[in-house]
Amino acid sequence: MRYVKWTLWLLVFLLVGGFLHYTLPQHDIVRIVGTENRRVDVGENSIFWSRAEVGMVNSTSRDVYFINARYPDGKTMEFRNEDTGWGWPPYFKVDSAGLMTKAKDMVSTAQAPVWVSITHYGWRNKLFTIFPNAVGVKQVEGPDVTIIPWFNIFFFVMLGFILLLIRRMWLQFRERTIDPAFDRAGDAWDRVDARADEAAAGARGAWGRFTGWLGSWKSKPRR
Known part of the structure; x- marks a missing residue:
């Protein structure tokens, strides 16, 4: 998967780079x-x-x-x-x-x-x-x-600034919205898992009591 990821990024880079090289x-x-x-x-x-x-x-x-x-x-x-x-x-x-x-x-x-x-x-x-x-x-x-390509220099400076701004906004959005949502989902899953463990433990206890009760009906050995 790592090679697929880098291949996709390389294709994106080539497409964007080719577009800018043609247009600027x-x-x-x-x-x-x-x-x-x-x-x-x-x-x-x-x-x-x-x-x-x-x-x-x-x-x-x-x-x-x-x-x-x-x-x-x-x-x-x-x-x-x-x-x-x-x-x-x-x-x-x-x-x-x-x-x-x-x-x-x-x-x-x-x-x-x-x-x-x-x-x-x-x-x-x-x-x-x-x-x-x-x-x-x-x-x-x-x-x-x-x-001196002043326009291209200004363009790439502004593009870098916009990309940094978008990245900063994304990190803040993830920190404020996505990460807490994942944390809440993880806590909810832990509670469900804990309840499942408690239910399983209760079921094992009930089964043990049931099998013990059945064992009490067995006939005792004769002397």
Whole structure:
């Protein structure tokens, strides 16, 4: 059972960790090499695309902005640029066209690079055609700049505080309600057990008296 317990906890950790890693904002330092507006047919991976009602005509085929970029080490990355509206994740992004204009203005070449920080959420997966969604772009001084994820730090601090608060409330609830209830149940069980022992002792005494009475009816041996 111990292995089953730890396996379940591991699955919960992976699910929650994966959800947070996909949803929380990340910052990539890149050089934008191009932008485009591409027609996309959304299929089984529709969960990784914005909903159709966010400025789109339908959920199966629509135009999507894309930002093509390169990392300082030369690796490539493609970001989609879609509104999130009032849905999930709660970025409340409704300015994908404005973000596209900023990205076009920051396109640069390897000879004259302009380094930018693209804030995004999501993953890039070529097998399932998944792209991270850019929610912000700003120019930075160079490829070695460090972006401090203040939002993520604040989020995890608050999450830890809420978890500690919930744990404290649970311990108080258990101390005030559950433990006394178990104690009362244990006392009641002890009383029932004691009565059962008394009844059993009484039954043994009555049986002994009965068998003694029967023995008194036996004929005495003749002299």
